[in-house]
Amino acid sequence: MRRTALTIAGSDSSGGAGIQADIKTMMANGVYAMSAITALTAQNTTGVTAILNATPEFLGQELDSVFTDIFPDAVKIGMVSERELICVIAEKLKQYQAKNIVVDPVMVATSGARLISEDAIDTLKQELFPLAAVLTPNIPEAEELTGMHIEHADDMIAAAKKIAEQYHCAVLCKGGHQLNDANDLLYFDDHYQWFCGKRINNPNTHGTGCTLSSAIASNLAKGYNLETSVERAKDYISGALAAMLDLGAGSGPMDHGFAIINKYTQEEED
Numbered sequence: 001m002r003r004t005a006l007t008i009a010g011s012d013s014s015g016g017a018g019i020q021a022d023i024k025t026m027m028a029n030g031v032y033a034m035s036a037i038t039a040l041t042a043q044n045t046t047g048v049t050a051i052l053n054a055t056p057e058f059l060g061q062e063l064d065s066v067f068t069d070i071f072p073d074a075v076k077i078g079m080v081s082e083r084e085l086i087c088v089i090a091e092k093l094k095q096y097q098a099k100n101i102v103v104d105p106v107m108v109a110t111s112g113a114r115l116i117s118e119d120a121i122d123t124l125k126q127e128l129f130p131l132a133a134v135l136t137p138n139i140p141e142a143e144e145l146t147g148m149h150i151e152h153a154d155d156m157i158a159a160a161k162k163i164a165e166q167y168h169c170a171v172l173c174k175g176g177h178q179l180n181d182a183n184d185l186l187y188f189d190d191h192y193q194w195f196c197g198k199r200i201n202n203p204n205t206h207g208t209g210c211t212l213s214s215a216i217a218s219n220l221a222k223g224y225n226l227e228t229s230v231e232r233a234k235d236y237i238s239g240a241l242a243a244m245l246d247l248g249a250g251s252g253p254m255d256h257g258f259a260i261i262n263k264y265t266q267e268e269e270d
């Protein structure tokens with residue numbers, strides 16, 4: 001039977017991050033994708049110009065509609081910028097006993113725009129982190145969550161350990177473009193494991209965080225364990241970056257469809 005995944009995140013009008021990146025990633029990873037939209041953003045590769053949040057009531061209805069019909073095998077949570085929205089998500093995930101929850105603590109877009117209000121960060125920590133199977137902070141997010149300064153690989157281990165112990169969940173601290181090449185650190189069950197990627201010289205990294213967390217959720221939905229899901233997600237994102245799509249004036253999107261070349265796409269490729 002086809003496995004299913006739900007993304008709870010913001011819409012990116014330019015299609016490279018947020019809900020759009022999540023759905024493309026889930027489809028490319030072979031799972032049926034569903035969405036509950038927390039906010040509309042007017043954005044492109046150069047920045048975010050406007051944000052319109054869903055009301056908590058509407059978000060609750062989106063979640064009810066999904067969970068009472070097609071139960072997701074995994075859930076990915078991305079941009080949620082207000083406390084009331086975070087509370088509704090936590091309430092519904094508990095009510096429906098959602099499983100395989102991946103929380104990407106989205107705070108600032110690659111382009112620099114702030115995507116969560118300051119006062120919502122505490123709610124995120126209190127309400128959503130304890131429900132997560134895995135959290136996927138990048139370095140600035142891990143710094144914000146721990147108050148630590150992360151400069152070296154050892155600091156990534158210490159920060160991930162601190163977050164994991166505090167919220168009783170696994171933590172994937174992403175080295176990404178900021179530090180330690182493309183090497184990500186997974187801290188879980190009192191030990192850690194490095195996932196080393198080959199750094200791809202591509203400036204177009206809009207939506208990398210969204211894409212990685214959705215690929216992890218897709219693989220959890222398919223029944224892989226956490227380590228294998230991270231391994232497969234790294235492999236997918238490396239392929240999407242290596243396809244060297246180059247769109248837009250700023251840091252552009254990746255080629256989420258690189259792996260699904262088929263009879264409908266082949267003819268148009270040249």
Ligand SMILES: Nc1ncnc2c1ncn2[C@@H]1O[C@H](COP(=O)(O)OP(=O)(O)O)[C@@H](O)[C@H]1O
Pocket residue numbers: 110137138139174175176177178181182183184197198199200201202205207208209210212234237238241
């Ligand atoms: N240039 C790159 N080459 C290969 N992998 C990369 C590159 N940049 C980011 N990644 C990988 O993409 C994933 C997302 O990381 P990151 O870009 O740090 O997320 P975010 O968008 O949250 O900042 C991680 O697995 C990271 O290692």
Ligand SMILES: Cc1ncc(COP(=O)(O)O)c(N)n1
Pocket residue numbers: 009010011012017018019041078079106108109110111115205206207208209210211
């Ligand atoms: C709606 C939305 N959600 C998340 C991001 C973060 O994107 P990135 O992965 O590039 O940091 C974004 N730019 N827009």
